[in-house]
Each structure stands twice: as C-alpha cells, then as structure tokens.
Amino acid sequence: MKLFSSVHDVTNIGELVAEGLQLKQSPYAFQDLGKNKTIGLVFLNPSLRTRLSTQKAALNLGMNVIVLNMDKEGWALELQDGAIMNGSTVEHIKEAAAVMGQYADIIGIRSFPGLKDRDEDYSESIFNKFVKYCGVPVVSLESATRHPLQSLADLITIEELKTKPRPKVVLTWAPHVKPLPQAVPNSFAEWMCKADVDFVIAHPKGYELNADFTEGATITNNQDEALKDADFIYVKNWSAYEPYGKVLPGNEDWMLTLDKLQPTNHAKVMHCLPVRRNVELSDEILDSDSSVVIHEAGNRVWAAQAVLKQMLQTL
Amino acid sequence: MKLFSSVHDVTNIGELVAEGLQLKQSPYAFQDLGKNKTIGLVFLNPSLRTRLSTQKAALNLGMNVIVLNMDKEGWALELQDGAIMNGSTVEHIKEAAAVMGQYADIIGIRSFPGLKDRDEDYSESIFNKFVKYCGVPVVSLESATRHPLQSLADLITIEELKTKPRPKVVLTWAPHVKPLPQAVPNSFAEWMCKADVDFVIAHPKGYELNADFTEGATITNNQDEALKDADFIYVKNWSAYEPYGKVLPGNEDWMLTLDKLQPTNHAKVMHCLPVRRNVELSDEILDSDSSVVIHEAGNRVWAAQAVLKQMLQTL
Amino acid sequence: MKLFSSVHDVTNIGELVAEGLQLKQSPYAFQDLGKNKTIGLVFLNPSLRTRLSTQKAALNLGMNVIVLNMDKEGWALELQDGAIMNGSTVEHIKEAAAVMGQYADIIGIRSFPGLKDRDEDYSESIFNKFVKYCGVPVVSLESATRHPLQSLADLITIEELKTKPRPKVVLTWAPHVKPLPQAVPNSFAEWMCKADVDFVIAHPKGYELNADFTEGATITNNQDEALKDADFIYVKNWSAYEPYGKVLPGNEDWMLTLDKLQPTNHAKVMHCLPVRRNVELSDEILDSDSSVVIHEAGNRVWAAQAVLKQMLQTL
Structure with a gap:
C-alpha cells in the first residue's frame, strides 16, 4: 500500500481487518519489517488518540518515530500555488512536504478542514498536495473529509x-x-x-x-x-x-x-x-x-x- | 509497584534508594525488562528535569517513550463528574485517561494545583481521577500536593x-x-x-x-x-x-x-x-x-x- | 570532536565531507557507536529541517533522542550573569544547561539572534553559555551568527x-x-x-x-x-x-x-x-x-x- 487516504485505497477490506486482529494477538511479530524505517507524523491540528496510537503501532513494528507539530514547532505553511509569499506564511507546502519526504520512509499527516469553503475542503487540497510533493507513502491521520484510520x-x-x-x-x-x-x-x-x-x-x-x-x-x-x-x-x-x-x-x-x-x-x-x-x-x-x-x-x-x-x- | 504518588506507596524506602544507587552504577542492566513496554508521559504543565530525566530513565530500561503535552497537543480536559459539556472543555478526563491506558503500559502525569481552592487541590482530584480511569500503573510527575520522584x-x-x-x-x-x-x-x-x-x-x-x-x-x-x-x-x-x-x-x-x-x-x-x-x-x-x-x-x-x-x- | 559551532571546529573539512558522503551510502553502519547514548535537542526557536534531519541522523547512529522545545515545554530562561531573578525569567541558563548535560551525552541547541544588539548577538552569549555550563559536547543547530550544519x-x-x-x-x-x-x-x-x-x-x-x-x-x-x-x-x-x-x-x-x-x-x-x-x-x-x-x-x-x-x- 502506497497511500491510505480512504476505503478506496484498500484492495481487500476483509484482509486488512483480519490483519489488524492478528496483530492484536501478536503485536511484535513484525519488528524486522520496521527496523531502520522512520515514520514522520505531521500534525497541523490537535490529536490525542491518533497521535498516540499511531506512534504505538509504529513502535510495535520496530520503526523510528518522529513527531512534528507543524503549527507550533515548524513554519506557517503557504498552500496556494503561485503565491507571492510576502505575507505571514513562511514555507510553501511544496517544499515542506518534499523536505519531510527526505527524512521519513512513511509520512502521516493530519489536516482538518476550514469549514468555510466546501469546494476547497472537499478537494482535499492540503492532503493531496502533501501526497503529491512528499514522494513517500502517506497515511491520513484525518484529512478535511475523511478519517480512515x-x-x-x-x-x-x-x-x-x-x-x-x-x-x-x-x-x-x-x-x-x-x-x-x-x-x-x-x-x-x-x-x-x-x-x-x-x-x-x-x-x-x-x-x-x-x-x-x-x-x-x-x-x-x-x-x-x-x-x-x-x-x-x-x-x-x-x-x-x-x-x-x-x-x-x-x-x-x-x-x-x-x-x-x-x-x-x-x-x-x-x-x-x-x-x-x-x-x-x-x-x-x-x-x-x-x-x-x-x-x-x-x-x-x-x-x-x-x-x-x-x-x-x-x- | 502499581502506583507511585507518595512515600506511602513505597514498602521499603531504603531498598528503593539502594536500587537507585545501583542503577546509577549499571544503567543498562535491565533493558530486557522494558522491551516492548511503553511509558506515556502526560504533561498538563511545563517541565524540564522531570520531562528529560524520566525519558532517560525509561530509555535506560529499554522502554519506548511517548510524550504528550496535553494542554498544547491534545484537547482541553473536563474534570467535573456529571458536567454537561457544552462549554470549552472538549474531552472528559474519564475518557482521556482510559484511552491513554490503552496505549501505554505505565503512565506518568504532571498536574499542578490551581492554588485557588485548597480542598480541591488537596483532594488530588485530577491525579486521582487519572489513576482511577487509566487502568495501568501511574507514576506522579508532580501532582497538586506532592513531587515524589x-x-x-x-x-x-x-x-x-x-x-x-x-x-x-x-x-x-x-x-x-x-x-x-x-x-x-x-x-x-x-x-x-x-x-x-x-x-x-x-x-x-x-x-x-x-x-x-x-x-x-x-x-x-x-x-x-x-x-x-x-x-x-x-x-x-x-x-x-x-x-x-x-x-x-x-x-x-x-x-x-x-x-x-x-x-x-x-x-x-x-x-x-x-x-x-x-x-x-x-x-x-x-x-x-x-x-x-x-x-x-x-x-x-x-x-x-x-x-x-x-x-x-x-x- | 567536542564542539561543532563553526568551520573553525573542524580539523579536516575534506574528511568530514567525505564522511558525510560515506554515511549516505551506509546510513546504519555505525549503530553500535550510539547505543545507549542520548542526544538532547534543545530548541529556543522553530525548526523543521534541523529538527527532523538531526533526529534522523542520531537514530541512524543508534542513539536515543530527546527533544525539548525550551520556549514552550520548559521554563523562561535568564541569560544575564548576576541577575536578581525577580521578573519573568524562571531558570538561569547556568542551571538549565548544566542540568541538561546530566541527561544527555551530546546536546544540540538552536538559539536565534535578537537582531537588536549586534555586540550581544555576535558575542554568541546564549550559545557560548550553554557550551560553558552543560559539560558535554555541543552541536549548533543554528546560533545567532552561524548555521554550521x-x-x-x-x-x-x-x-x-x-x-x-x-x-x-x-x-x-x-x-x-x-x-x-x-x-x-x-x-x-x-x-x-x-x-x-x-x-x-x-x-x-x-x-x-x-x-x-x-x-x-x-x-x-x-x-x-x-x-x-x-x-x-x-x-x-x-x-x-x-x-x-x-x-x-x-x-x-x-x-x-x-x-x-x-x-x-x-x-x-x-x-x-x-x-x-x-x-x-x-x-x-x-x-x-x-x-x-x-x-x-x-x-x-x-x-x-x-x-x-x-x-x-x-x-
């Protein structure tokens, strides 16, 4: 799987559910799989369950975990293509995503909707730009219109x-x-x-x-x-x-x-x-x-x- | 030990002190003990020494560490039983604690007193509710009335x-x-x-x-x-x-x-x-x-x- | 190397560059070197690339990583020698640095300049005090006047x-x-x-x-x-x-x-x-x-x- 953004990314739902239940029985059976692999968890919004459970899942698989609270620890993101960045945004999502893809083998990202502009939210522009530019597999940690995990x-x-x-x-x-x-x-x-x-x-x-x-x-x-x-x-x-x-x-x-x-x-x-x-x-x-x-x-x-x-x- | 909230939770103080001094000599002697065990460190307040030293202690024991700044990364907590949550609090401590207990084998929590209501502070209501609802061993990272570590x-x-x-x-x-x-x-x-x-x-x-x-x-x-x-x-x-x-x-x-x-x-x-x-x-x-x-x-x-x-x- | 604050700390630049390029070929070849060693990454300012890439580098070397957002998770730092600390600063850099040196084998620190007082910035007083008091090797994650990484x-x-x-x-x-x-x-x-x-x-x-x-x-x-x-x-x-x-x-x-x-x-x-x-x-x-x-x-x-x-x- 290269992308987990919705049910449409899953070829066999029953198999994925069964896999989850098997892992619950043997949480540490696949630690070789994650050895020296890093997941970057990027939060543009608060998170408790997703933050902790995804870390735990990655650790169970033997992965390294790096968490980034983009809004507080990084830079204010520009999302518009072609923007003249002379305002308050410091880094374009094109660079931010691509750079993070340099440091992580898998990226998880959370980006809530603004709830102002329906077309904008339902186009999933932030999530999709992230996927487009980061160059590594991406798992949604809740996007504007879906929460597949x-x-x-x-x-x-x-x-x-x-x-x-x-x-x-x-x-x-x-x-x-x-x-x-x-x-x-x-x-x-x-x-x-x-x-x-x-x-x-x-x-x-x-x-x-x-x-x-x-x-x-x-x-x-x-x-x-x-x-x-x-x-x-x-x-x-x-x-x-x-x-x-x-x-x-x-x-x-x-x-x-x-x-x-x-x-x-x-x-x-x-x-x-x-x-x-x-x-x-x-x-x-x-x-x-x-x-x-x-x-x-x-x-x-x-x-x-x-x-x-x-x-x-x-x- | 299932709870470390005060000196009263310690059956043999001398032994615990001796254990600390022995670990200082052999910090990595018990890494098998912590393998695939996760400590969740939950901060409702700032922390430097407690934050770093407890992480270091857990890593020395081979544990995984997940840190959560509840106030900044999670959700505003409701503490009152029976509250109608139509105000600014987003999650009740009952759920927050119980959920964290699903992801951690041991939880450390820091919750300072409000210094407004003595009975409230000395009842240790936040700390005790956390212990009650999380379902796993808890170590105090400083509570309203004690700092046992x-x-x-x-x-x-x-x-x-x-x-x-x-x-x-x-x-x-x-x-x-x-x-x-x-x-x-x-x-x-x-x-x-x-x-x-x-x-x-x-x-x-x-x-x-x-x-x-x-x-x-x-x-x-x-x-x-x-x-x-x-x-x-x-x-x-x-x-x-x-x-x-x-x-x-x-x-x-x-x-x-x-x-x-x-x-x-x-x-x-x-x-x-x-x-x-x-x-x-x-x-x-x-x-x-x-x-x-x-x-x-x-x-x-x-x-x-x-x-x-x-x-x-x-x- | 005990200090990496500028090009002047490097005895052989060509060798260091070559080492970087070799590590790019064999990222995990030296994991024994970092076993049970901890790096503390201290941020007084935002960071994306430095934050993630230094974590990744340390993990590649088998190290433990502890990240501290000093401004948000710790205490407001006093920088002046001899200060009577009756204002808003809570902890002197002397203590903060020395304490962190107790928990980390190597410390990385980021401290931007104020851009108000040139002599102050160019004296690198924050970075240098940190080096002076922490007692362990220090790598600059960008200081007031240099960004050597x-x-x-x-x-x-x-x-x-x-x-x-x-x-x-x-x-x-x-x-x-x-x-x-x-x-x-x-x-x-x-x-x-x-x-x-x-x-x-x-x-x-x-x-x-x-x-x-x-x-x-x-x-x-x-x-x-x-x-x-x-x-x-x-x-x-x-x-x-x-x-x-x-x-x-x-x-x-x-x-x-x-x-x-x-x-x-x-x-x-x-x-x-x-x-x-x-x-x-x-x-x-x-x-x-x-x-x-x-x-x-x-x-x-x-x-x-x-x-x-x-x-x-x-x-």
Missing part, C-alpha cells in the same frame, strides 16, 4: 464484537455546541457501505451527508426507527453540508440516552472520541457496559499497525 | 553524599516573587520524616505546612538556629497553606546567602530547581562547591529508573 | 553535484519581507572560503557581511556579473550588518529569476529553506531542474550524522 478501527471493533454474521449498524447524528467536520461520518459511512453490515444513517433534516459517501446506506430522519434492533450505534455530530459548516437550530433531543437503547438488540455504543458528555451522549451510557468507546479507541493501534505493515511491505 | 532523588542524593550515619537535614523556606505550590516541601518533608535523618523545617510565621506531611519534624521560625550544624540545607519557596496560596509580605531576608553557611557543618545546599537566583539563593552559593543542585538533578534519572523498574517487574 | 550540508551537496574540480559558487542576496539573521550567509561564506571553490558574494550596497566571515571571497554589488559562469548559486536574504538588523528600501530586483540563469554554467540553485516563493526565488526556478534545494535539504541528515559520529567517537 478511525473507520478501520471501527470496523475491526464491529468485527470483533458482533454476535451475528450481518449486524445492524446505525450511524446517528448527535448534538454539539460547535460546527464539526464531516470527516468521521463520511469516512464511517463509506467503510460501512462496503462492509457486510446492515447500515442505517439517522440524522435531523438538513444534515444530509454528501451522497458520494453514503451510496447503499438506508437514510432516515427518524432516530427511533433507525435504532430499532440495532446491534451497533455509532454516535457522532457533524455540521451541515448545505449550508456548509453550519449548525442548524434545535435537535438537542438527538442526544443518545439510555432509554433510547431499549428497542435495540443490546446495542453496543461507539464514538470516535473526544465526546461531549451529556450533549452528544449521556453519562449513563458512557459509564455503562453498553459503551465500547474505550475498547474502540484501543483498536486504533491495530488499525494503524495493519496499514503501516502493508506500507512497509511495499518499501 | 523529586523527593526520592533528594534522598538518594543525601544517602550518596552524607558523611555521617544520621545527618542533620534542614528544609528552609526561601523568598520568591510569585505563589508556588506546596508540593515539593510537602513531599520532601514526608520523605525526610521516614528517613534516618535529623530533620528540621524552618520558615517564617504563617508558612506552616499541612501537619499531615511534617509529623516527626522539628519546626522552627528561626532560620539561624535551624541551620546550626546542618549537613544538608534544602532551600525552597512555598506559598501559605492558610490563607491558601498567598504570598505574605516581607521575609526577603530568608534568602540563603554564603554567610549563613558559616555555622553549618560544611552543609551541602540542595534545591529542586528551577531556582530564582539572588531571590531564593545567592549566586555565590550556587556557584560554589557548597551547592549540589546539579548533582541532585542528575539523580532524578536514578530515582525515576528505580521506580519504573519496580513497576515493570509487576506488569 | 547547514553549511556542511551545502558543501556536501556541492561536492556531490559539481562537474568540475573547482566550481564557481555564488552567494547572492535575495529580497525578503522581514529582517533575517546573518547566520546562514556568514556560515556559508566562511565554509566556502575554506573549500576548493571560486567563491563570489553578490549583494546590494549596504548589505556587507562582517568581514571576519568573508576573507578570501570576491565581493561585488553587481549580480549579473557575479552570476556569469556560475556553477552553483546560493540564494539567501539577510538583514544589514550596519545599521544592524535593518531591511534597506528597494532591491526587489535581486529576486533570482530564470532569465538570470542564462549566463551561468547551467548553474544549480541552492537555498537553505524555508524560502519565500516569488520574493527570494521565482516559482519557475524552484519548480525546475535547476533547483537542488530538496536534495540539499536531504543532505542535512548526512552532515549531522558525520558530526555526531565524530562526537560519539570521542565520548
């Missing part, structure tokens, strides 16, 4: 915990106090649409996701109906796609509470974290056995390790 | 440099320009009270420490008297316990100067650092052979390494 | 890419929007003056460098004339030495553009990066085969590795 960890978690061959998985919108990217729901949706699950998306009117990511999913505005017989509930807020990046008024009753789990099939509740307690999800769920969010976060290691292993094998 | 390094230093079986050790308050935590003096006091030393605390009226930490110590407001025949002088500022977190006017003459060493027994001068030169301690002392502050800082490695070794042995 | 990488690049025994190398001033240090041009000049090249410096009137660094160079204010038959063009902005740290009005036409390469000998264009596109250098050059800036940045690893190898051999 999260989605792979989610699928690993479902595969691990499911109690029937084809579980019902419901992605349900949740309230939040500020506009969040669509990266996690987009990404979760496109992975679920390719997985062997019965996939339903529930959200209030106005929160329709870009249809490119949801082809094959059942979509409803009725949360109660969606949750019925659910095996897994994936709770997540996102801002509107149209008007782009906006929070629509109302919908506080979409917070997932314990009583909403009644009609489900003892559903396991998932969330990518960080979660706003008692806004997106109630304390009573997060503190109950229904929640698998910590287990899910733990699986981030095996998702990252499966991807890095496949990348190392092509170096 | 510092105290252990101090005791190692005294053991190493003492010229008589039971030296006189004086903790003397020093002036400062801003209110500092009581963590270092609390911790030093409770370790000295359990060590085989003649322990005296000298401070101006109004700077009485919480009595829980000083049981068995001789306490005086007369610095001259305290310093007489001292073998070790531990210089440290702290703010008042009552009124909590305040700096009381005056007392500038408590700065330790060279002439005050005259009546001592060629006392060695200690300080945990950072030190405000010519406010807490005069240049002439810090630049003289009486000062052992750098040697003491060097011993931070062996203190951390002794603790981590004992933790690794229980994994 | 960059210059060594530049010379390695020239040696690698030259097509004649004694190439013509031209350092040409370039426009910029803010005052930059003289460290890179000073350093490049003093290395080139000792190398087997025909070295020319071109700059507008008023941008004369300190003569200590340029002895033996041909200096001109005529860029066209300088570039004639050039084999390598090193583009760099710097602020005036007199009046110190100022940007003089005009000179925008000193930007290097493709047409200016016509009279050269197919010159290769170098720059230490970061570069202000279309201010210092035009897009058309940076995006053409004439530019070797990425290759040059890649060579930063081998420069650092050659220096660290020589330092490790003297430990």
